Amino acid sequence: MTSRPLLIGGLYYYGWELLDVQGPMSVLLKMASHSQQQVEFVTVGPVEGGSVESTAHQPVVAHHSYATCPPLDVLVVPGGIGSFVAAKDTALLDFVEEVAHTATLVASVCSGSSILAAAGLLDGRRATSNKAWFGPMAAYGSNVDYIHDARFVEDGKFVTASGVSAGLDMAFVLGEKLFGKAIADKVAKQTFYTPLGNAHDPFAKIH
DSSP states (O other): OOSSOEEEEEEOOTTBOHHHHHHHHHHHHHHHHHSSSOEEEEEEESSTTOEEEBTTSOEEEOSEETTTOOOOSEEEEOOSTTHHHHTTOHHHHHHHHHHHHHOSEEEEEGGGHHHHHHTTTTTTOEEOOOGGGHHHHTTSSSSOEEOSSOSEEEETTEEEEOSTTHHHHHHHHHHHHHHOHHHHHHHHHHTTOOOOOSSOOTTGGGO
């Protein structure tokens, strides 16, 4: 038990991919419900109380803005068509960089790794991203070692996942780190899901 709730935040910008963040957050929410630890889930966007639309035009209301968000323990950064614009947003990048200083885990899905890279957080690290966008990814960060075959990559506190559904596999890794293997295995059974390992993304050969 901690003296305060474990704070898990999803980052939302205009044009985020629905499954990239809602999938992992759903998995972590289920795991948290089996834990004795207090956990709070928050949404973070450009404007506190503002609506942020996904690529599917489904809006999410931000609990906090980048400027007002309390320190997070875990941050999940989605990809999406808007990610490459978000990767040039100074306020967003400053927020992500600040969170990373104190967070236990910082994760991205799909092209969300462009945001981490643009913030300088992946410099000299191993990472992965959507295989179809590996070309454009080279423009972000310095000396990032993108692993093409990986389903997801762990490097210190940073966990980056491949395209879209790979975020679910990543979520089980995050959940095991936060809540333990027994709870992660229990939720896998409850959700009828068999998480893939990090070594090989079966979709890597397509792109």
